[in-house]
Amino acid sequence: MRVAFVGKGGSGKTTLSALFSRRLARSGAPVLALDGDINQHLAEALGRRDEPFTAPPLSAHLGDLKDYLRGTNPRIASREAMAKTTPPGRGSRLLRLLGDDEVHTRHVRRVGDVPLMVTGAFDEADLGVSCYHSKLGAVELYLNHLVDGPGEYVVVDMTAGADAFASGLFTRFDLTFLVAEPTRKGVSVYRQYRDHAREFGIPVAVVGNKVTGEEDLLFLKEEVGDDLLTYLVHSPWVRSAEQGRPNGVLEPHNRHALNLLRTAVDARPKDWPAFQRHAVAFHLRNAEAWADRATGLDLARQVDPDFVPGPAALT
Template identity: 55%
Template sequence: MKIAFVGKGGSGKTTLASLFALRAAATGAPVLALDADINQNLAVALGATPEIAAGLPTLAGHVGVLKEWLRGDNPRLPSAGDMIKTTPPGQGSRLVRVVEDNPAYDAAIREVVPGVRLGTAGAFDDADLGVACFHAKTGAVELLLGHLVDGPGEYVVVDMTAGADAFASGLFTRFDLTVLVCEPTLRAVGVVRQYAGYAREFGVRLGVVGNKIADPDDEEFLRSSLADAGVELLASVGSSRHVRAGDRGGDRAIEGLEPENAAALDALRTSLDAIPQDWPQFQADTVALHRRNAEAWAGAHLLDQIDPDFVPSLVDH
């Protein structure tokens, strides 16, 4: 299952993404984490040292390898260079699993803590300032997710950029569930409402996780504030001494998380597991975004990349 964490800046989405990934991995589930936030902090949140995090390869830095592998022998793609971030898989394309060995993963994916493999979009550098947008880097993440087939009990966990900026690319449609991390404040609720309004047009499945919940009044505030927004409150996470200690350089091992917060993560995972995967719809969404990009800016000739009869599945892999 593919799950994304979004929310206003400072809401705790990176923390929740890391905790979810670590909790799932602790049960033996295959986990691939992807950092698609402009602030590339997921590696450290998972438990990597800042030195290790700074030396990680990036998906954007190896996008040529990624394209060449995913292209396979798809006859609709004369070369890997013809692929763009929304290019959908077709007959002959290589689909990838959550955990496997392939040249693209070898180049850009690393196991940063036991059980969690991480891919990063890559941070801005001096050469990007004033001439590029961050979505040029998240395009590699988007392309990977469009070709990734995940089975039951496998998890792709993505830390997204803050707020509604995620809608500047098609990445927001790539998930079985998008979790809006929401503090019990009017500003945080406002971001949830904005995101839900944008997402409604595209049929994106949303849920809310309350964060920094101090008491029942905080949870009731969220429930009542979200009652007419059409988004369900799936779980609530309270203040965590374990997380604070980790943020100061202490032990981030998931076994130290408070039982009530661990239970909230398990409740979220149960909600995610209950969602039926719809591969024909997933491919239809991929194709629709590619068509939109081709017609808007990339060139109508790229419509020829669409294989009208192809639907990705575990069997194809």
């Protein structure tokens, strides 16, 4: 299952991405954490301190990624012809989660219990000439070609706010958790995300964070309603961990909230045809808007009308 954590900047979505990934890993479940935020802090949230994260960013090898994923697909002539939205088809190389392939071997390293892949930071060479979504295209290609099986999890820490809707990446998930603080600013992003997600049938569940009492919880219930799945209380353990000196264990209520997140994810049905429909729709939209002109090709021809990703496509 693919899970995204979104929310206002500072809401705690990176912290919750890390907590959820670690809880999954410690239960024995196969899990991959993926840092898709412009502020690349997921490694630190997972517990990395002074040692560098050694795996190269996914976006730094975008051309190689395209060459590998297009495989022998006759609809994609070259890496230059492959857009970030190009959906898989017959002949494409599909990935198994944490498989023994060059993508996972090159780009994944463990931070504590959790395998981690990073998109890459927005650096000085990008200033004034590109946006962060050019890097997130590598994540979109990765998820488009990933066949995750039952009991497997990909947890993505996404960009802050409604900026996640600047590409089709938001349709790549089985469930999106929107992290909201009990403030007017905290729930304003929820309303933006809810309205955009409903347009495309994307399931969203709200996770309250930094709740300090009954008034905070009542505020979230009034503002969010039935979309509120659960909430986490203010955590001294998280604060101590963020200071580099974790003391004790995560509070029982917060551990229970993380269990509820997993229950909600596991209850979602896997809809491979919907994934492909969304991938094709956004590919055609991008082709018409800019990609046809950029490549000089008719990228609609890359769509394999009879192809559906999923376990059956692996054979």
